[in-house]
Amino acid sequence: MTNDDVCEALELTGKLLELHGENPFKTKAYANAAYKLGKLRYDFEGKTLQDIESIEGIGKSIASKIAELLETGTTNELQGLLQKTPPGIIDLFSIKGLGVKKVSQLWQELGIESVGELLYACNENRLVSLKGFGAKTQDGIKGAIEFRQANTQKLHYATVERLLPAMLELLSKQQGLRAEVVGQVRRKCEVIDKIEILLNADKAINTDSIEAQLPVPVVYHICEPENYVYNLVALTGTGSHLEKIGFKSLAPGHFQSEKDVYKALGFPLPEPETREGLEEIKCLASGSWPQLIDTADLKGILHNHSTYSDGVNTLKEMADYCRELGYSYFGICDHSRSAGYAGGLSIDRVLEQQSEIDRLNAGYTDFTILKGIESDILGDGSLDYPEDVLKTFDFIVASIHSNLKMDEERATERLIRAIENPYTSILGHPTGRLLLARPGYPIQHRKVIDACAANKVSIELNAHPYRLDIDWRWIHCCMEKGVKVSINPDAHQKAGFHDMYYGVCVARKGLLTKEHCLNALSLTQLLKVFAKQ
Template identity: 35%
Template sequence: MNKRDIIRTLNDISIYYELSGENFFKIRAYRMAARALEVSDAEITPATALVDLQNIKGIGSSIARQILELASSGKLELFEDLKSRIPPGLIEMLKIPKLGPKKIKHLYDSLGIESIAELKQACRENKLLKLENFGPKTQENILKGIQFISKYKGRFLYADVIDEANLIENRLREFKEINRCSIAGSLRRKKEIVKDIDIVASSKNPDAVIDYFTKMEGVTEIIAEGDTKSSVRLQSGVNADLRVVSDFQYPYALHHFTGSMEHNTAMRSLAKKHNLKMNEYGLFKDEETVYCKSEKDIFAIFGMDYIEPELRENTGEIEAALNKRLPDLVKEEDIRGIFHFHTTWSDGNMSLSQAAQELIKCGFSYCGVADHSKTAFYAGGIKDEFIDFYLEEIDGINRKNRDFKVFKGIESDILPDGSLDYDESTLAKFDFIIIAIHSNFNMTEKTMTERIIKGMQSRYATVLGHPTGRLLLSRDEYNVNITDIIDAAADLDVALEINASPFRLDLGWQYCKYAAEKGVKMFINPDAHSIETLHDYKYGINVARKGWLEKKDIVNCMELNEIIDYFSFRKNRK
């Protein structure tokens, strides 16, 4: 088991203990160990010495041994025992927003509720109102939460699925009976939320391929098995579908099963205008197959440029490809620096020095730290009296690294009245200001839109962070007119953030094209709180590509001297 999975397991143990009614100190011990491991630079392997783990503050000898057991065997008897004693429905109930382990245990002990269905029925019968700390509002919020998770049941974040999909794809490519193989479907199109893993492969021996696929490590159930198609369920709970075609049919099948449905419908209409028939089996002219070796050949038949999978949503890509006007999409190697990450100055798990060293190691030229502001007291936001110390540490990092620059930033809260939570003399000390909403979400669309635009009117506002406030599979966008926000950003010369946290991916790709057309610049920011999540910027690149964005549209694709000028101009513009 790798370090990331070990950290997740330690956190899970603390949750299971809380559901079991275990004592507070034992629960806290596992949470502290998980956090200590996350913050540490230690690489965890079966060969890691026990003493090295014990030397990490927050990890005791007992948990250290368990970590090594997880690293070597991937299992822990304690964890398996806990899972066997807790009804699985209680774990499902944790998905309900604002319903934590303590309340779930109380519901289980008091009413015998051990599933979401039973909880829903209990709410409808007002049984929760008889319990301590469960009033009408709590019951109403639980019902809303159940409705929300039902809406997204069977859906997964892209980031939670892509690694497993890549692993399956690589294993299939290694199989001798397979000629070509690729991830398809919404994963290939880089959708932020996906339902399953789709894979297309070509082979002369589909039976052998299907047999190999269904017997892969990680498969827990065979849902369907045919001559050329199989569906399985993986340990993660995700379904994976494999379609096997001949190598001749492969390009057509890959294009078809990549989708989207709307893109495919538009392509079939285009084919019909050329007196051609198009489907997953081929491209036909008077019953004769038009040979295409690759997807590029398929588009070339119609005189089109190749359409990248991310763009295949029928949002103008076909017309652009016909007219040779497709964007030169931004690439990972275009990113020159990383902005919006949190350190131990607020709620991050890494020091500023650790973050800078990691980004230097990655080859970046600059970065911009943006810890929480004072209003975010729940996240350890920086109070006025500590601002100068925060800035002095940044200066110290810059003195030590002549070839790498750390820009001084803060994530300043937009207060309910639209003002920012520091005065102008404090804001003037920073190179850039990320303004963002972190509270009072339940406003009318008009009030919320006016609030955000007023925040953007501050002379110090550089970029609007996570503009719609959504948390994927957890919280919808707040009521806001995003078109008005984009128009205001263009008028006020304020950039918009593509928050690359896989839980946000906000601004969504659906709005990026319009923003670029209005001349609004974008930042791709990881909103990182740990060394590991600094690399989440890659998910933001997916969003930017789906949103038709090019290198010129992204601020952190600028070279160092360009971005120094960019910040300087904006600080002195009003």
């Protein structure tokens, strides 16, 4: 069992005990244990009962349950609880806004035992009369279920990219078979609901074992070998892209390369990921295709965390690894003091970190650590430290992490106040979205981008494959307004630096060039930009 599995099992045990009316001290003990274990940074696998009992805050009785979990994958207690609970009830726990108490009410008072039944009950307006619910709660629950339904059978691009090579390798074993991904995957869309593969002949190889791991449908397109390139183009771009380039006017036929196809239509060759039918059409029509940003253009990595706040690696480990990867600067942006849940830095800790940075920088000749902070944007739009602390940083990423429930006007205003703060350098993950999990607060992108332009603030493209926020569809607007885009991994451990790649993928979808990318600047140029504010 992984640590996460253990924590999940403990949490579920606690919830089920509460659901079945057990003593609250007992149920809380499980929740607390799950929380404590979730913070530990080592593997539990192979730990003995004695080891577990010595963990601070873990009582004897829970320790024995953990040992049982590690040994057998479950506990007698959990099995007993699961037996007397309808399986659909456990699903209800995963709906945002539903705690055990509410699930219990829905079950006991309305007889609801599954997510489907709950949605139906919302539509029938039956939750409103329940004690402690009301119309607002009902709307929230309904929204959460609908969001979840709309997002099942979808995958993050990064997940697909991990699973796909095995499939293509398998197909490549068949003599003479040409197989390439087309559609959303080839366009590197941030969320994938269908995998399409183009083949020049019927496949004789069984790919079931890999397809079974993919919760999205896999569609094979088979074409005549002489029409392969034509079909590659036809199946890569969106319908809108193909329509706007007049693809229909072209007869299927023998093309050597995609470049030939676009040439026959009078256009330069656009990279597959850009073929969306949006801004790329203007570039194609103008005949001058931009040189898109590439990972090799990036000179440094801004916005990263360390053990000072909620990161896994130390400041030195993060910086050294960044340098090893060939970057010339590293921006540390641990959480600010209001972010208690994430180990936000007190003023003393900020100063401590800054003197460590001075010491480390003295040891580098070809590399620089920049003193940054990811400052929470407070409810009123202000930053999280007094001015005499704010001015000690080389740069500040300002992000919203709390009170995410805002309407568009309020969210936009809150962001703009933060952007207008003279110490803000970069606006962090502008909408707070988590792909397939949370839509993010609504903002008026144009107003936010205008404010960034007026205040010389850059906008983050958070490169984590679950965020990719700012949405790439707004990048052209940033470029038009002269707002630089900063591709930031928001790395919480060394491996997080590799997410830069996903940021670059969507940046290219948005046609970003290196001239408009903040961290494609050399250190000297970057410091000039920061100093201008």
